[in-house]
Amino acid sequence: ERLFPDNDNTNDELLLPEHSVVLTLSIVLPNDSSIVFERIGKAWKMTSQGVIVELTNQQIEQVMFAWQQSSGLVQAADIVIDGQKGIEVALSIAGLDQEQKFTLHSLTDQLLVYNHQKKLWLSFPSAINDQLVPIS
DSSP states (O other), rough: OOOSGGGGOOEEEEOOOOTOOEEEEEEEEETSSSEEEEEETTTTEEEEEOOOOOHHHHHHHHHHHHHHHHHEEEETTTOOOOOOOOEEEEEEEETOOOOOEEEEEEHHHHHHETTTTTTTOOOOGGGHHHHHOOOO
8 A cells, every 4th residue: 555555635636637638728927918829630829929939849748748737735725815916827628618717826935726617726836837837
């Protein structure tokens, strides 16, 4: 049991449902610039407004993989972020009617993500911010 611990007792939660196929990923930054990734067949089309982003198809795939595989630690429900506008993210996923919406708040030591569907706060190491939002 120590070699293969039972994951049911951890307080981790995946960002997206398991085996999700992302069709579109829309990111709106606090300064209202935005970036949209759309799946076109097996490739990605990227459009940006107010921000310059140069990513290869492989780098975009890595962003999608980060969204599909990342799990964060479930936090208390009453987190208050003072005066800081977060990064708004919306994802369309194959087989789901409702767009998945998240708000990301990058703090000095962690990334807080609010899942609007589940009304749930998740905490991630701050390093994952660059993987989820590929903007320098």
